[in-house]
Amino acid sequence: MSPLTKFKIVIYMKANGVLWALSSTGTTFMYEKLHGETVDPHTLLDFAAELSKDLEDHLLEDA
Secondary structure: OOOEEEEEEEEEEEEOOOOOOEEEEEEEEEEEEOOOOOOOOHHHHHHHHHHHHHHHHHHHHOO
């Protein structure tokens, strides 16, 4: 059984006024521990960092 009861990643983008031009992004990473003894999910944070890097690389390819 997973030590986390909830896991959610939200990625949002803001346009700078030019159609489809990306000016900034942000990521919200939320989790809920099953109990107080559960360790922090560092592997999930590493995954989120890698995902952000891959997303940036992909967006810069098309720029």
